[in-house]
Amino acid sequence: MSEFQLYFGLGKDHILDYSNGYDHILFVVALCALYLMRDWRQVLVLVTAFTIGHSITLALSTLSIISVKEELIEFLIPLTIFITATSNLFKNEDSLSGHLIQINYFFAAFFGLIHGMGFSYYLKSILGKNERIISQLLAFNIGLEVGQIIIVAIFLTAGFLLVDLFGVNRRDWKMVISSAVAGIALMLMKEKAFWIE
Numbered sequence: 343m344s345e346f347q348l349y350f351g352l353g354k355d356h357i358l359d360y361s362n363g364y365d366h367i368l369f370v371v372a373l374c375a376l377y378l379m380r381d382w383r384q385v386l387v388l389v390t391a392f393t394i395g396h397s398i399t400l401a402l403s404t405l406s407i408i409s410v411k412e413e414l415i416e417f418l419i420p421l422t423i424f425i426t427a428t429s430n431l432f433k434n435e436d437s438l439s440g441h442l443i444q445i446n447y448f449f450a451a452f453f454g455l456i457h458g459m460g461f462s463y464y465l466k467s468i469l470g471k472n473e474r475i476i477s478q479l480l481a482f483n484i485g486l487e488v489g490q491i492i493i494v495a496i497f498l499t500a501g502f503l504l505v506d507l508f509g510v511n512r513r514d515w516k517m518v519i520s521s522a523v524a525g526i527a528l529m530l531m532k533e534k535a536f537w538i539e
Contacts, residue, residue, distance in 0.1 A: 346481040353485025356464055358492065365419050365530060366457060368523050370493045372426040373450055375519045376433060378512065379502040389494060391447040395454020396461060397483055403462035404469070404479055413536035415459045420530035422453040427524035430516060461486060 357366050373392065377385045402408045426449065465482050469475055504510040 346477065349478045349481035350485040350488075352465075352468060353482035353487075354489040354492075355485075356461070356482075357486050357489035365423065366460070367493055368526060369419070369423045369426065369453070369457065370490055371497055371519065372423055372430065372523045372527075373446075374494055374497050375427065375430045375516050375523070376446075377498070377501075378505055379498045382498065385494060385498065388446055388450050389490060391450040392454040392457070393487055393490070395451040396458030396486075397454075399455045399458030400461050400465070400483060400486075401458075401479060403459045404465050404475060408459075410459055412463055413534075415456060415463070417531065417534040417536055418456045419460050420527045420534060422456055424524055424527035424531060425449075426453065427520045427527060430520035431524075 356363055360367060370389070370392075373388055374385055377388075399408065403410070429449075461482075465479070469478060501515060505512050505515050
């Protein structure tokens with residue numbers, strides 16, 4: 343197995359690890375909760391905005407150009423999930439305006455910066471003291487993206503089946519998904535509250 347394949351696989355498996363990396367899965371689901379399969383272009387731009395954000399800090403943090411306390415990032419990640427899921431509850435999914443879409447893209451990119459630092463802690467633990475990390479960083483990031491696309495595809499397919507085929511109300515779908523994700527995020531925030539001993 344080539345080094346590229348190894349780090350690609352590690353990136354993909356990290357984001358798809360539902361037992362240890364489910365916080366990132368929850369964030370992607372929260373990002374997509376307003377959208378259905380027919381909105382795939384908007385979802386593509388939204389996911390790309392998240393990618394741009396986390397790619398920047400993944401690189402900067404892995405290369406030790408920036409450094410933020412791991413405990414803080416571990417708390418901020420569920421906070422971004424909670425904010426995203428909760429804000430979905432107040433958005434009208436049937437009339438996604440250009441203005442609303444732009445705000446969603448901004449939040450996806452901004453919150454991506456935080457998630458990138460979370461990814462970097464995992465990558466740095468694998469790399470150890472290896473100083474030549476550019477190719478590994480690229481492969482890992484591409485693996486993350488493929489994993490992210492798989493999550494989006496599964497979620498949009500589930501939405502298509504339930505809303506478009508079985509007639510579940512789109513608003514109900516959004517409310518149930520967003521409320522569940524927000525509730526889980528609250529529990530994670532409590533677990534990760536590093537200032538409480």
